Amino acid sequence: MTWLAQSRLINGPFEDPGLFIDLRFGSRAILFDLGDLSTLSAREIARVSDVFVSHRHMDHFVGFDQLLRLRHTRPGTLRLVGPPGFVDGVRARIAGYSWNLLGPRSVDFVLHVAELSKGRLGPWTPLRARDAFRPGPEIASDLPEGVVLSDPDFTIEAVALDHGIPSLAFALQEQLRVNVRAEALAALGLSVGPWLRPAKTAIRAGAPDDLPVDAGGKVVPLGLLRERAFLVAPGQRLAYVTDAAFHAENAERIVSLARGADDLYIEAVFLHEDADLGADRRHLTARQAGELAREAGVHRLVTFHHSPRYLDRPGDLDREAQRAARGE
Ligand SMILES: [Zn+2]
Structure with missing residues (x-):
């Protein structure tokens, strides 16, 4: 069977989060999160059509500059979706640079930025290079609740998790x-x-x-x-979950997003022996991540977002998660 999407984490599990999803035939790609993008080639970055950002903590958003650096000199539209406040966040990042060289004869590159708020995707704010990235009139988006991208071949679903602030988790669902x-x-x-x-x-x-x-x-x-x-x-399903406190409401949302997924990418920040730290920082432990994967019945579990405190025993977090996923 040929897969619609080939996915891989852009960095090692102790480094910045980010998932690169190459769609069939390598003609288009999607990014979940914008950690450091240095490991992606220029060709890969050029293929990205849509970016979904969980939240604006630095390790999930710092790659925005690398993306813009490469893309703003090429024509086309790049869509960015994030949590409430995301449009302002993107505009603030852009405002850090001088754009006096941009004008009506510049390459026609445009960012379309939207927020998932109360379960629904809000309007797109266009930021066009020819307008020095000043926001244009909003463009209505009309997608069902929980859907942030609808394509003939697949949809992208999103759900807000509690991380002190909303942190979005995403799933790619291929059509039947x-x-x-x-x-x-x-x-x-x-x-x-x-x-x-x-x-x-x-x-x-x-x-x-x-x-x-x-x-x-x-x-x-x-x-x-x-x-x-x-x-x-059934088509391929791939879920991405990061930066979430472990409590009943988050667990329910994670399990329903990841239900039956072929691949679940999920954070495993602390070992369960440090569950108090996990609770304090509103992150999942490896065991919690594994238990959620088991409850959701996922086929393959990939852990990431490991705390650097375990750098001297790098395999322990994934081992703990995989054991929990097997019910051991
Ligand atoms: Zn994080």
């Missing part, structure tokens, strides 16, 4: 996978053609079995195709 069984199609007397695309879309949308489908001149009910000609499987 609908594959054609060529032999079964032939057995039905049908041939491959452009009609397959709307039929697949109807299946993804959960259309009823009696929906008539024009299968290249011959009309058949959708249910027949669903049953005989198509293989339908």
Whole structure:
């Protein structure tokens, strides 16, 4: 099976957080968090279309300058989503520089920045290089609750966790996978053609079995195709959780976001023997991270955001989390 998304942490587990998600064919990429981006190549940064920032603590946002440095000389739109206050935060970062060389003849690069507030994505604020990044009129965004990006192939969901301030956790959900069984199609007397695309879309949308489908001149009910000609499987799910206090409300949100994920990237900041520190700093311990992964039934658990206090025993945090994830 080919994966829609290939993901990797941009840094080691003791360094700044950030997840680079390369979408199929390497034509587009997404970033969860903006820690130090030095390990990404210029080509990788150039592919990023959308960035989702959990919160504005420095280790999650410091890479913004590296991103802007590389992108503002290339045409195109770059979307950035973060928690309440994010638009002001981005504008403040930009305001730290002089932009007197920008003008109407500059490259047409624009940032679209929006905030997730009370579970919904607010309007986009455009910041255009040609306008020296002065904010333009807001552009309405119209996405369902909890969704911050909707694409024909996948959606990105977000939920706010409590870290003293809101810290957003994200999940990428691929749409239902609908594959054609060529032999079964032939057995039905049908041939491959452009009609397959709307039929697949109807299946993804959960259309009823009696929906008539024009299968290249011959009309058949959708249910027949669903049953005989198509293989339908759930799409890939990938979740990213960081900077969250361990309490019931956060746990419930994390588990529902990560439910059944193929990959869960989750912070494991302290060993459980230091759970009091975790509670004080509003971070998860490795054991808590593992238990949440187990409850959510994730397939692969990847831990990151380790406290430097464990640098002399670097493997302990992940070991503790993986053990908890196995129920040991
Ligand atoms: Zn952090």
